Amino acid sequence: MAFSTLTKPLFPSISSFTSKPISKTSLLSFNNNNNNNTLFHSKKQCSLVVNNVLKTVEPTQTSQVLDSVSNDVGSLVSKPTILVSEKLGEAGLQVLRGYGKVECIYDLSQEDLCSKISECDALIVRSGTKVTREVFEAGKGKLKVVGRAGVGIDNVDLKAATEFGCLVVNAPTANTIAAAEHGIALLAAMARNVAQADASIKSGKWQRNKYVGVSMVGKTLAVMGFGKVGSEVARRAKGLGMNVIAHDPYAPADRARAVGVELVSFDQAISTADFISLHIPLIPTTNKMFNDDTFARMKKGVRIVNVARGGVIDEDALVKALDSGIVAQAALDVFTEEPPSKDSKLVQHENVTVTPHLGASTKEAQEGVAIEIAEAVVGALKGELSATAVNAPMVSPEVISELAPYVLLAEKLGRLGVQLVSGGSGIKSVKVVYRSARGPDDLDTRLLRAMITKGIIEPISNSIINLVNADFTAKQKGIRISEERVVVDSSPELPIDSIQVQISNVESKFASGVSEGGQISIEGKVKYGVPHLTCVGSFGVDVSLEGNLILCRQLDQPGMIGKVGNILGEENVNVSFMSVGRTSLRKKAIMAIGVDEEPNKETLDKIGAVPAIEEFVFLKL
Numbered sequence: 001m002a003f004s005t006l007t008k009p010l011f012p013s014i015s016s017f018t019s020k021p022i023s024k025t026s027l028l029s030f031n032n033n034n035n036n037n038t039l040f041h042s043k044k045q046c047s048l049v050v051n052n053v054l055k056t057v058e059p060t061q062t063s064q065v066l067d068s069v070s071n072d073v074g075s076l077v078s079k080p081t082i083l084v085s086e087k088l089g090e091a092g093l094q095v096l097r098g099y100g101k102v103e104c105i106y107d108l109s110q111e112d113l114c115s116k117i118s119e120c121d122a123l124i125v126r127s128g129t130k131v132t133r134e135v136f137e138a139g140k141g142k143l144k145v146v147g148r149a150g151v152g153i154d155n156v157d158l159k160a161a162t163e164f165g166c167l168v169v170n171a172p173t174a175n176t177i178a179a180a181e182h183g184i185a186l187l188a189a190m191a192r193n194v195a196q197a198d199a200s201i202k203s204g205k206w207q208r209n210k211y212v213g214v215s216m217v218g219k220t221l222a223v224m225g226f227g228k229v230g231s232e233v234a235r236r237a238k239g240l241g242m243n244v245i246a247h248d249p250y251a252p253a254d255r256a257r258a259v260g261v262e263l264v265s266f267d268q269a270i271s272t273a274d275f276i277s278l279h280i281p282l283i284p285t286t287n288k289m290f291n292d293d294t295f296a297r298m299k300k301g302v303r304i305v306n307v308a309r310g311g312v313i314d315e316d317a318l319v320k321a322l323d324s325g326i327v328a329q330a331a332l333d334v335f336t337e338e339p340p341s342k343d344s345k346l347v348q349h350e351n352v353t354v355t356p357h358l359g360a361s362t363k364e365a366q367e368g369v370a371i372e373i374a375e376a377v378v379g380a381l382k383g384e385l386s387a388t389a390v391n392a393p394m395v396s397p398e399v400i401s402e403l404a405p406y407v408l409l410a411e412k413l414g415r416l417g418v419q420l421v422s423g424g425s426g427i428k429s430v431k432v433v434y435r436s437a438r439g440p441d442d443l444d445t446r447l448l449r450a451m452i453t454k455g456i457i458e459p460i461s462n463s464i465i466n467l468v469n470a471d472f473t474a475k476q477k478g479i480r481i482s483e484e485r486v487v488v489d490s491s492p493e494l495p496i497d498s499i500q501v502q503i504s505n506v507e508s509k510f511a512s513g514v515s516e517g518g519q520i521s522i523e524g525k526v527k528y529g530v531p532h533l534t535c536v537g538s539f540g541v542d543v544s545l546e547g548n549l550i551l552c553r554q555l556d557q558p559g560m561i562g563k564v565g566n567i568l569g570e571e572n573v574n575v576s577f578m579s580v581g582r583t584s585l586r587k588k589a590i591m592a593i594g595v596d597e598e599p600n601k602e603t604l605d606k607i608g609a610v611p612a613i614e615e616f617v618f619l620k621l
């Protein structure tokens with residue numbers, strides 16, 4: 001009989017079984033027919049509760065006692081059930097079988113998945129299983145962890161997972177090379193019409209003139225998204241003699257330099273490239289990022305590869321761009337709907353090469369991903385912290401309750417700070433300054449740091465940040481987050497007086513957000529339970545951090561509030577807050593305007609055209 005060690009149990013209330021605390025104890029809790037059964041196992045003693053009867057024995061006798069207590073004990077000590085709903089490498093399955101009861105059931109309908117999940121402690125999926133709110137609802141109380149055997153977690157409803165207390169883990173690194181290699185394979189196959197020529201010859205034709213391709217050497221490749229996969233694609237494309245540029249506003253410049261790639265703006269990338277390769281996550285800000293407008297700005301005859309996510313391209317717009325010749329060819333591994341419909345115009349287009357989401361499908365990557373996810377899931381079932389957890393905060397309810405308003409402030413400051421960064425230089429160093437009357441031991445800032453990290457990273461990646469993975473993810477992205485505590489003379493009742501976020505060595509799209517020290521600097525406070533922005537660069541402001549925000553720098557002169565307010569009013573944009581801060585009378589001032597709706601481009605252009613306005617930025621909070 002195999003027992004496992006739960007050092008940090010996911011399932012509390014075990015202590016209710018005994019009045020004696022047992023130090024250095026291993027715990028296994030199981031439930032059968034509503035009877036509580038628990039094994040407490042330490043170096044000195046083993047206490048076994050079977051059907052609520054406590055037995056204490058020497059550890060060496062554990063298994064004999066277990067066997068003798070009841071012939072049924074084996075069935076009472078049920079192993080966790082792990083459902084694997086898509087093909088997983090054998091090495092990973094072995095890791096899982098060593099810990100739990102593994103059931104591999106593929107191609108489940110949503111209904112069948114919901115019905116099966118109520119018996120499962122863990123679920124392992126790839127991109128083909130939609131883990132929806134209904135699945136979490138059906139697994140409520142039993143389902144403890146969902147493992148995504150791969151990177152993209154856009155098929156898992158993370159909000160629902162968190163709401164239902166289910167941990168979600170992924171395997172972010174093991175398929176990077178496979179995806180990059182597939183990107184290069186598609187690039188070359190597209191340039192030389194490999195798939196089309198193959199189909200032609202198999203249909204009995206010999207069309208040498210029809211399938212003349214284009215060369216890659218000396219051509220410009222724009223890598224959109226310079227993360228794990230994008231940088232490996234860039235490295236390989238350079239080996240093919242291509243001139244590689246990349247666009248990723250959040251990538252460290254030194255990583256690009258190391259690969260010999262120039263980081264450029266979005267417009268420069270799409271307007272100068274002969275080939276474009278997509279490696280960005282599907283998140284709200286990248287949904288249909290390639291659309292009629294962006295295709296219109298591309299070089300005529302551009303060739304596009306997508307091994308990221310189908311949803312980053314507006315597929316109807318791509319068909320139009322292919323028909324008009326703006327896009328000469330496309331090679332796609334991923335689609336908005338998977339599988340795409342059989343009569344999809346895009347899939348059937350003669351200038352399109354397609355593969356059925358094979359980016360991660362090499363033997364090596366699948367074995368690697370399987371082991372990575374199996375270890376993460378087993379660790380989570382044991383209650384261990386997981387470095388690849390993508391949800392589930394773990395802080396005591398007392399700390400959460402006290403810090404709740406500051407948690408929101410911290411996330412908003414991070415979110416606001418990252419939006420002030422302009423592309424090209426990369427975020428490497430973030431400093432957080434907490435002003436507080438409390439001593440260092442009296443204030444747990446892990447949650448706040450995690451939330452600032454979340455605010456900074458989430459708008460620019462598909463990583464979901466929480467207390468568990470914040471430091472890991474920041475490190476992985478090359479961002480160093482340091483903290484400084486300044487003791488101030490305020491009420492120790494309040495945990496924090498103010499939080500300041502400084503982002504160093506970056507360019508800002510709003511120059512006034514840069515302090516005298518050269519960093520982007522924003523500061524906030526909680527007022528009446530609501531997070532407020534109180535300082536931008538060297539300017540003091542006071543505006544509630546809700547909805548959206550427009551920051552304008554203007555010459556300090558009468559009538560400015562009215563002018564901007566009128567423009568917004570005419571466009572039916574409701575102003576929720578407004579605050580003006582200035583350095584000195586009639587010189588420069590900053591206006592911070594909270595707006596309920598997102599103003600359209602024309603409205604923002606009108607604000608920018610007001611003569612006294614020197615710069616402005618629109619920020620989503």
Ligand SMILES: NC(=O)c1ccc[n+]([C@@H]2O[C@H](COP(=O)([O-])OP(=O)(O)OC[C@H]3O[C@@H](n4cnc5c(N)ncnc54)[C@H](O)[C@@H]3O)[C@@H](O)[C@H]2O)c1
Nearest residue numbers: 152179225226227228229248250280281307308359360460
């Ligand atoms: N086809 C496949 O089988 C396959 C395999 C692996 C990964 N993927 C997909 O490839 C993508 C990249 O994966 P990864 O592991 O490299 O992720 P990653 O997080 O390492 O890299 C993503 C990069 O995109 C950048 N980014 C975010 N928003 C951007 C924007 N608006 N413009 C430009 N860059 C932006 C981020 O800064 C980050 O550097 C993901 O969508 C992933 O799901 C697909």
Ligand SMILES: O=C(O)[C@H](O)COP(=O)(O)O
Nearest residue numbers: 126127128150151152360
């Ligand atoms: O995000 C990923 O890891 C890839 O898209 C791979 O997806 P798959 O596991 O369904 O092959």
